[in-house]
Amino acid sequence: MPLDGLTLGFIARELQQTLGGARVERVTQPEKDMLLLALRNNGQNYKLILSASPSFARAHLTKGQFINPIDAPMFCMLMRKHLSGGRLMEISQLNGDRVLLLRFEAQDELGVMHPYEMYLEAMGRHSNLTLVRDGRIIDAIRHVTDDMSRVRQALPGLPFTLPPAQDKLPPECTTEAALLARLSGCTGRLDKALSGCISGLSAIAARELSFRLTGAEQAELAAVQLPELCARLSSFLSRLPQMGPPVLLLDENGLPADVFPFLYLSYPADRQRAAGSLSAALDEYYDGRDRRDRVQQRSASLRRLVKTHLERCEKKLALQEEELLNADKMEDYRVMGELLTAQLHLVPRGAQQVTLPDYYTGGTLDIPLDVRLSPSQNAQRYFKRYQKARAAARLAAEQKEKTLAEIRLLEEALVGLESSENEDDLNDVRRMLTEAGVIKKTAAERKKQPKSQRQSAPMRFNAADGTEIAVGKNALQNERLTLSARGEDIWLHAKDMPGSHVIIHAEGREVSDDTLLTAARLAAFYSKARGVAVPVDYTLRKFVKKPSGAPAGFVNYTRQKTLIITVSEAEIRKINQIK
DSSP: OOOOHHHHHHHHHHHHHHHTTEEEEEEEEEETTEEEEEEEETTEEEEEEEEOOTTTOEEEEOOOOOOOOSSOOHHHHHHHHHHTTOEEEEEEESTTSSEEEEEEEEEOTTSOEEEEEEEEEOOGGGOEEEEEETTEEEEESSOBOTTTOSSOOBOTTSBOOOOOOOSOBOGGGOOHHHHHHHHTTOOSBHHHHHHHHBTTOOHHHHHHHHHHHHSOTTOBGGGSOHHHHHHHHHHHHHTGGGOOOOEEEEOTTSOEEEEESSOOTTSOGGGEEEOSOHHHHHHHHHTTHHHHHHHHHHHHHHHHHHHHHHHHHHHHHHHHHHHHHHGGGHHHHHHHHHHHHHTGGGOOTTOSEEEEEOTTTSSEEEEEOOTTSOHHHHHHHHHHHHHHHHHHHHHHHHHHHHHHHHHHHHHHHHHHHHHOOSHHHHHHHHHHHHHTTSSOOOHHHHHSOOOOOOOOOOEEEEOTTSOEEEEOSSHHHHHHHHHHSOTTSEEEEETTSOBOOEEEOOTTSOOOHHHHHHHHHHHHHTBTTTTSSEEEEEEEGGGEEOOTTOOTTOOEEOSOEEEEEOOOHHHHHHSEEEO
16 A cells, blocks of 8 residues: 555655645545545646545545536535635645645635645545534544544534544654664564554555665564664654655556655665656556546446346356257157158057158158047147247247347446446446346336436547547447447457447548557457457448447447457556546
């Protein structure tokens, strides 16, 4: 987790330097636990994220785009009322811990200037964002009642209290004597002792300090000279504000795995990439990670519903295929009926079986009989079985086609859920499933007046030569994207599997092989196969047609060519996505 107390101290100093005295232009709340402040300072515009997410609590500047709800939440309205037009005077960290204090000055309705404090507590599931004036809570982004915590509540009107202080030393105000006093009574590993006595140190940061002091990440206290170690540690901690630059730790695929406020010597230098600022590093680290986590949570129940329906359909398909196999016997019933009818004189009454010449094969055929019926009635019995089996086969074939169509729709929905980046994308998938009858509306939903729904947008990328490539994230986006494309644009799709429609906006120009390959990689990755040996068809948009009455996103196409593509997430992230 990148935002430990040590990293928060660096981000506080960086934000203070950039935003001190900034004017609050706009306040939005794109997520229930996230506030976004649009600020202006020294002629520049900035966007500050303040997130109290249990998994991704953080504060940093961002260049990302966020979709706001149609109706602003009450917390957002209150923040607008109190902070809009005000100034962000100071940003600081409290006691080296994971608490960030933002001091504002803003006028009320009567023009009277008031000081405000906003506290961001980045403490896992206890994270919160609270606005305070005159020592009392105006509102908190997450209300905490006495049922939830008997120690500390967070409700409008209550006095604000800071989280219980830990008996630890703030990193930047730690003297050699204070460190020696704390560490003298400790035993075991140095990194654990450091995280136990210095506030804000994560396990990774504590191991880095141990490595810098002793050359080992998990050195034993018994093996070090404590006075000398405390002197070096105090000197190092005092230099923290001057250290840098911040770096991104990369995994084996070259993707951001962590953020460090300075180069960590305990990790390979070639896996650490310098960033222009800590905000830029955090923004890149969290880009997509937070969104994916939120979408996964919001779509969990929908995903379970789709998978349940898919399992039912697959079981139903197996039964229908078995019934079609059994229907092969219907010709046997017809032949037996005809042989009995043509040779009634050879059939003794009351026999359990008769062997008759089979003029279809030239041999003989054993025909079981019902002893209770006459030869003529036995023949009619086989004709009735034939008619029944033929009707069942016809019905099973029709039902099989419907089941296969439903399976395609459900698999398309799963791919759409996998590609969804925000609530609008999820709404598209829900609407498609509702229209298909997979999701049933409740009586209350049927009576409720439908709200105007925003149209979700496809992903857009730039190829190396600047050509724009659009990628649909679900069936409705696929349909809108394909039907709005020009006839000379190039259309791509993973062959014979659910996936995104991809459009190369050629605009009458010749498309390079490199651009075509980039689009094919996107089509392969955003498909059911997720980029592993995927056949990708491509053709001109004018050769793509939607059959009458077909579900959203279902098309027929001709004059296609096929590429076999294997692509990884790391390669996709290198393609320039237009935000």
